[in-house]
Amino acid sequence: MPLIYVIPESYVGPVVALFDQPDGVEPVHTQDGLEVRVPENGIVKIRGNPKLGHSRAFPKSTVVFEREKGDGSREVLQEAIDPWQDYDQNDNPHWKVGIRDAQGNLRTIAVSDQKQGFVFDDFPDADKNKVMIFWHESCQDRVFGPESEAYLAGEKSAEDLHVPPCGEFVVGAFNHIRDWPEWMFLRGKGKQEKSGIRNPTYSSIQELVDEANARAARKKTEDIE
Structure with a gap:
């Protein structure tokens, strides 16, 4: 069954899915796949690491992105x-x-x-204004732990540091994304060395969550689309 990310219509920004998290959610089994909802801060913690496959609705995708509108209807994002x-x-x-x-x-x-x-x-101009998924990839090259310097120096691998299985992507319309401020992106996505941020490491998962919570609050005050 594919993993289906259910994304609120109001959500734009980066999403990180962390697997094998003891405090994570269990995916909801439906006839189309295994559903997880993207929370306001964009950090999806998932209990376990389900083996993905296909379903009748999605015979060629193991990961699907659905945007849920206010009336409960959904749009499958490109x-x-x-x-x-x-x-x-x-x-x-x-x-x-x-x-x-x-x-x-x-x-x-x-x-x-x-x-x-x-x-x-x-x-095409019509596509630039459509909300879609950008930069969907593994984030195994990220390090969530105090030994990030050892990783950057090549002394330890992500496997050595027990980096959890994870994936990341960005939700938004291209014409808006290109104008987003730097703080709307994860480290290593739109961040520059002039910011004094070493990419792409976080000292802990909690640091990632704290950054995401701050981003969610700032999006509201600055009306980011």
Whole structure:
């Protein structure tokens, strides 16, 4: 069964899912998959680490993102795919980005040769204003513990430091994301060295949670979309 993230319509920003958490929630079994809800701070703690598969509703996806509206109805969100290099019949390289739906259909978009800007600037205008999922990936390269310096120095691996299985992604519309302030991103996503932040480590899971709680409060006061 796929893992289904149920995201409130009002939520935008980064999401981190931490598995094997004793204080985590049990996914809810439905006919479509295993559901977990994204809380206000975006940190999803999950008890255990369920083995993922497919369902009749989602035969080509092991992870699904559903946006829940105020009336209880849901919209399955598309996922933006990071740039990759493709080759034409003459072996000339071309960069592309993509938009994938939960049924596995991938729409490819050619990346222009502009020197500045964002990798998703070549999305059609209609897609730039749609809420979708960005930068969905594992966060096993993050370290949640006091020995982060040993990890950065290459002395210990994430496995040595017992980093929990985790995944991360960002929810938002591209035209809004590109204007988000730096504090809207996780460390290592939009943060710069000038901020004095060593990326991408957190000294503990609690530090990640504290940062997320502060972000949630600030989003309300600054009306971030």
